[in-house]
Amino acid sequence: MKICTTVQEMRQARATLGTVGFVPTMGFLHEGHLSLVRRARKENEAVIVSLFVNPIQFGSPDDLANYPRALERDIALLKEEGVACVFTPEAAEFYPQGFATQVDVGGVALELEGPSRPGHFAGVxxxxxxxxxxxQPQRAYFGQKDAQQCAVVQRFVQDLNIPVEVITLPTWREDDGLAGSSRNSRLTGGERRRAPVLHQALCRARDLVQAGERRRAVLEGAMRDVLVKASLTEIDYVTVVNPETFQTQDMVPENALALLAVRLGAVRLIDNLPLG
Amino acid sequence: MKICTTVQEMRQARATLGTVGFVPTMGFLHEGHLSLVRRARKENEAVIVSLFVNPIQFGSPDDLANYPRALERDIALLKEEGVACVFTPEAAEFYPQGFATQVDVGGVALELEGPSRPGHFAGVxxxxxxxxxxxQPQRAYFGQKDAQQCAVVQRFVQDLNIPVEVITLPTWREDDGLAGSSRNSRLTGGERRRAPVLHQALCRARDLVQAGERRRAVLEGAMRDVLVKASLTEIDYVTVVNPETFQTQDMVPENALALLAVRLGAVRLIDNLPLG
Structure with missing residues (x-):
């Protein structure tokens, strides 16, 4: 497995490969990432994984500084998975003095995580x-856990005619339902035990929809109840949206998507579940 | 010569070509464009030219509506030049309903034409x-007449790691000094006779710099005098900048660039001249 740290090294390594599946990550890999890598191996001649904690997608310097890192362990995991190439660029080369360009996405990027994390989606x-x-991959792989990010990526890839197929795979979950996230490692023992409540709240909305409920206010209220009863009160948003627009409607559509963002102590967790 | 009107046609045609030199234009071709095409032919196995009046780079609907068009003549000219492929996309396919992405450039894009034409450089x-x-060209060709645009293109191509070499060729001029521009066709007879004064003003600044003058205020005053004496008083800007930053300094550098934007009747013309 080749490890590239400069753009030039990466371009040279890529030129030796056939079809490429690309898995962009910020490292501190979990089973969710590895499920993307395994799918990418099946569908392409080679897999390239990036490990890069991208400074321009963090709003808060604290969040950036506290984002967990484990480069050597990540590299060992990817080697076992038969990855052809790991790309770990330096921020100084990626964003040199004078860097002045931003890809700004409107539409889906303006909802939920958009206002909650100004500049986040432009950074992504x-x-x-x-x-x-x-x-220059043929395919790029993303996890449904970041559902809105997936929609933003689909949007700008289509708008800018970038020749890559964007593939979204289901959220990987722990046995107790907690969605895989590098941020989970920052939860205390007590927080970790309460964290599955996020998924339970989403499941409650799904059960209600399957029983015929379509009123968004009722669904949101039910999810909020589940969270609050478990003392998860620092709720950024709990909502049900149209998955094409990420906008809310009073009566949710058949293919509605429930999403939430909740703070547990120092950690902000997001999760979502298709309700249809 | 192949004429492609859809993205799919263009991708298919491109796949049959080797190295490609690309000349993006808004059509109504003049000798300046053709000089780019000829250089592109020398340096690449095939040349692709786009003819597309890009709606999102126009601030004013009038300017867009009045931009001159001559598709059949353009196609005939390009055929004579041995161009492999002409790409004339439809705006409806390029910017479909829901289109929501913008490449925003800061730095050089924030000066001169930036505030004069809000949204212009993002559209470009x-x-x-x-x-x-x-x-997917190996090289793309631009005229120095749009000096700031060239700097903006260099900036975002570098920032976004777009694998294309950006090549800037000298401004093509009529015998009387007027810089080639599709907009020249919209000048009345009287305006056309006065238009070379733009170049004369720039030459005045160059003569002064060659005689040792470095004070920006003096150079700008001298250019302004030339324009005003010819009754060209609708001056958007007349200035001398550092060509790396497009910012002004009180004492101009050795490689300074003089630029101006002047309105003649209904037509806004720009021009520039390296003073070094």
């Missing part, structure tokens, strides 16, 4: 555009 | 990113 779209131009 | 950067992703 900008770094992915750079990666796509350097790695 | 967005359409060129689309073209680069579809046409």
């Amino acid at each position: 779209a900008t770094v992915l555009t750079k990666f796509f131009n350097i790695v | 950067a967005t359409v060129l990113t689309k073209f680069f992703n579809i046409v």
Whole structure:
């Protein structure tokens, strides 16, 4: 497995490979990431994984500084998975003095995580555009856990005619329902025990929809009840949206998507569940 | 010569070509464009030219509506030049309902034409990113007449790691000094006779710099005098900048660039001249 730290190294390594599946990550890999890598191996001649904690998608310097890192362990895991190439660029080369370009996405990017994390999706779209131009993959793999990010990526890839197929795979979950996230490692023992309540709240909305409920206010109220009863009161949003627009409707559509963002102590967790 | 009107046609045609030199234009071709095409032919196995009046780079609907068009004549000219492929996309396919992405450039894009034409450079950067992703050229050719645009293109191509070499060729001029521009066709007879004064003003600044003058205020005053004496008083800007930053300094650098934007009746003309 080749490890590339510069753009030039990465371009040279890529030129030796056939069809490429690309898995962009911020490292501190979990089973969710590895499920993307395994699918990418099946569908392409080679897999490239990036490990890069992208500074421009963090709003808060604390959040960036506290984001967990485990480069050597990540590299060992990817080697076992038969990855052809790991790309760990330096921020100084990726964003040199004078860097002045941003890929701004409107539409779906303006909802939920958009206002909650100003600049976040522009940072994501900008770094992915750079990666796509350097790695030139046939396919790129993302987890449904970041449902809105997936929609934003689909949007700008289509709008800018980037020649890559964007593939979204189901959220990987722990046995107790907690969605895989690098941030889970920052939960205390007590927080970790309460964290599955996020998924339980989403499941409650799904059960109600399957029983015929379509009123958004009722669904949101039910999810909020589940959270509050478990003393998860620092709720950023709990909602049900149209998955094409990420906008709310009073009566939710058949293919509605429930999403939430909740703070447990120092950690902000997000999760979502298709209700249809 | 193949004429492609859809993205799919263009991708298919491109796949049959080797190295490609790309000349993006808004049509109504003049000798300046053709000089780019000829250089592109020398340096690449095939040349692709786009003819597309890009709606999102126009601030005013009037300016867009009045932009001159001559598709059949353009196609005949390009055929004579041995161009492999002409790409004339439809705006409805390029910017479909729901289109929501913009490539925003800061730095050099924030000066001069930036505030004069809000949204212009974002429109240029967005359409060129689309073209680069579809046409996938090895090299792209631009005229120095749009000096700031050239700097903006260099900026976002570098920032987004787009694998294309950006090549800027000298401004093509009529015998009387007027810089080639599709907009020249919209000048009345009287305006056309006065239009070379733009170039004369720039030459005045160059003569002064060659005689040792470095004070920006003096150079700008001298250029303004030349314009005003010819009754060209609708001056958007007349200035001398650092060509790397497009910012002004009180004492101009050795490689300074003089630029101006002047309105003649209904037509806004721009021009520039390296003073070093």
